[in-house]
Structures are given as structure tokens and as C-alpha cells.
Amino acid sequence: MGLIQNGQWVDTWYETKQNKGNFQRQASKFRNWITQDGNPGPTGKSGFKAEKGRYHLYVSLACPWAHRTLIFRTLKQLESYIDVTVVDALMAENGWELNDPLYDFKYLYQLYLKSDADYEGRVTVPVLWDKKTQTIVSNESADIIRMFNTAFNQLTHNKGDYYPTALHGDINQVNERIYEDINNGVYRSGFATTQEAYENAYHQLFDALDWVENILSKQRYLIGDTITEADWRLFTTLIRFDAVYHGHFKCNKQTLADYPEISGYIRELYQIKGIEATVDMTHIKNHYYMSHTSINPTGVVPIGPELNFLLPHERNTKTALGGEK
Numbered sequence: 001m002g003l004i005q006n007g008q009w010v011d012t013w014y015e016t017k018q019n020k021g022n023f024q025r026q027a028s029k030f031r032n033w034i035t036q037d038g039n040p041g042p043t044g045k046s047g048f049k050a051e052k053g054r055y056h057l058y059v060s061l062a063c064p065w066a067h068r069t070l071i072f073r074t075l076k077q078l079e080s081y082i083d084v085t086v087v088d089a090l091m092a093e094n095g096w097e098l099n100d101p102l103y104d105f106k107y108l109y110q111l112y113l114k115s116d117a118d119y120e121g122r123v124t125v126p127v128l129w130d131k132k133t134q135t136i137v138s139n140e141s142a143d144i145i146r147m148f149n150t151a152f153n154q155l156t157h158n159k160g161d162y163y164p165t166a167l168h169g170d171i172n173q174v175n176e177r178i179y180e181d182i183n184n185g186v187y188r189s190g191f192a193t194t195q196e197a198y199e200n201a202y203h204q205l206f207d208a209l210d211w212v213e214n215i216l217s218k219q220r221y222l223i224g225d226t227i228t229e230a231d232w233r234l235f236t237t238l239i240r241f242d243a244v245y246h247g248h249f250k251c252n253k254q255t256l257a258d259y260p261e262i263s264g265y266i267r268e269l270y271q272i273k274g275i276e277a278t279v280d281m282t283h284i285k286n287h288y289y290m291s292h293t294s295i296n297p298t299g300v301v302p303i304g305p306e307l308n309f310l311l312p313h314e315r316n317t318k319t320a321l322g323g324e325k
């Protein structure tokens with residue numbers, strides 16, 4: 001694991017000393033948008049028009065951020081429009097490794113340098129690549145799922161909307177706490193290098209999970225009775241929680257199996273058409289337990305827990321008004 005400095009790959013773990021043991025996630029640097037007509041999106045340059053076969057998505061099946069983009073590719077029926085390369089489970093001294101179908105690269109950092117020879121920083125998945133201009137469109141999952149939500153609608157005729165205009169305010173508000181305390185919260189717990197940083201992240205995380213459990217006891221989804229991007233952004237952390245974050249990242253106050261509402265909710269989302277195929281638990285566990293050698297030096301991967309997301313979810317009895325149907 002490392003980063004690019006002065007055009008070179010440097011193998012180094014996350015720097016936490018300057019921040020009192022707190023893990024800080026680097027902001028994504030490629031922030032262009034694919035749009036229906038190629039006009040610029042909310043950030044970045046113009047020229048990325050939605051076209052069949054033009055874009056390529058690089059993901060890790062382990063990564064919760066990349067997982068969001070795979071889910072949206074499925075929900076929005078983009079499989080035949082955007083092809084995917086899955087990087088290897090193990091992220092070692094050269095960072096993400098892959099069999100690259102476009103340039104025959106062995107390492108993902110080579111793709112970053114091809115896009116921008118002056119790029120400095122961490123090399124993360126997901127990456128949305130434009131084959132036409134041979135550049136990275138975006139390496140920010142939050143943006144990529146919003147592009148997928150609408151940019152290709154005219155081509156696919158899939159009108160599913162996970163970020164409806166009327167709900168922007170509510171969705172953004174919920175996203176903010178979930179990102180900080182849960183999505184990134186598990187990493188802040190697991191990558192903390194001081195007791196204090198760990199404990200802060202741990203308490204923030206479980207307070208937020210209690211808050212989610214309470215919301216889900218009153219309504220079916222995070223924003224009432226409509227599934228939105230907020231649910232999918234949360235789902236990719238929840239599905240990894242008991243298998244990885246509980247043990248490996250020391251998020252062990254309780255398991256999610258101890259939260260009845262959250263448990264049913266995970267199962268419901270998992271059982272939505274196409275989603276199960278985006279979850280590879282072996283790949284997920286192998287990646288985390290084998291790649292983070294500073295927190296699991298032996299690389300031994302635990303066998304359990306036994307999880308069955310196909311059990312009945314019983315969420316269809318929940319209504320937005322908090323009553324039972």
C-alpha cells in the first residue's frame with residue numbers, strides 16, 4: 001500500500017502522526033462527470049458524453065466505495081454500456097494489482113499516471129476511465145453513482161431514480177452523518193493509531209448505528225418508503241460489518257446481527273435483483289485481513305461468522321409512517 005510522489009510509486013502506510021492518530025481519507029482529485037450531452041457536470045471539465053462502450057470501470061470487490069458503483073451499474077442496467085475490471089483481492093507493496101484489458105498494466109497506479117503524469121497522492125478504486133480521451137473521468141464514488149443514476153437514461157430507458165430532486169436535502173443530510181460516522185467511521189476506528197482516536201471513532205460509530213436502528217424501526221428505508229442512494233451508500237458498509245469491521249477494525253460493541261431492524265434491512269437490500277451478485281464475501285475478507293499487515297501481520301483470515309442474507313427480511317410490513325402494514 002502506498003502512493004505516488006514525484007511521478008514514482010512509494011510504498012508507505014497511512015500517515016496518522018500529524019493528526020493525533022486519526023485516519024484521514026484523502027479527497028478524490030478526478031471530479032469530472034459523464035453527462036447526457038457532454039456538458040460539464042457540477043464539477044470538472046466538459047466532454048464526457050454518455051455513450052455505449054466508451055467508459056470502463058475499475059473496482060475492487062472488497063471496497064465499499066467501489067461497491068456502490070457496481071450496485072448502481074446493476075440497478076441502472078448499465079452492464080452492456082460500461083465494462084468492468086476487478087482488481088486483485090490483495091493490495092500489497094505496489095498497491096492495487098490487476099490484469100488490465102486496456103493497456104496491459106499490472107498496477108493501478110500506472111493508470112493514474114497515464115491519465116495525469118503529475119498526479120500525486122493515493123491510488124484508489126473506483127476509477128471511471130474514458131477510453132476515448134484516455135483519462136480518468138472520476139475517482140469519486142459519490143459522484144459516479146449520481147452520474148449512473150441519470151446520465152445514461154436516454155440510452156437505457158431505465159428511469160429508476162435514487163436521487164429524486166424533491167429528496168435532495170433529506171438525502172444529503174443523512175449521507176453526511178452516515179459518511180462521517182459509519183462509512184468512514186469504521187475506517188477511522190480500524191486505522192486509528194492512538195487509543196483516543198480509536199475510542200472517539202468507535203463511540204461515534206455505535207451512536208450512529210443506534211440512530212439508524214431507530215429510523216428503521218419507524219420506516220422502511222432511510223428516507224421514508226422510497227429506496228434512495230442513501231440506502232445503497234449505507235448498505236455497502238453494513239454488508240461487510242460482521243465479517244470484517246467487527247473484528248479486523250475493532251468495531252466490536254455489538255454485531256449488526258444484534259440490531260433487528262438493521263439486520264432485516266440488510267437482507268432486504270441484499271435480496272433486491274442483481275445485488276447478491278455484487279457481493280463476494282471471500283474476496284472481501286481476503287482483501288482486508290491479508291492486505292492490512294500493520295493491523296493483522298499474520299494475514300490469517302478468520303473463517304466465521306456464518307452469515308445468511310437470504311433469510312426472510314420481513315421489511316414489507318414497515319410503512320413510512322412508522323406503523324405496521
Ligand SMILES: N[C@@H](CCC(=O)N[C@@H](CS)C(=O)NCC(=O)O)C(=O)O
Pocket residue numbers: 001002025027028062063064065066122123124125126139140141142
Ligand atoms: N473517496 C473515494 C474513496 C475510495 C477509497 O478510499 N478506496 C480505497 C479502497 S476501499 C482505496 O482504494 N484505498 C487505497 C489507498 O488508500 O491506498 C471514493 O469514495 O470513491
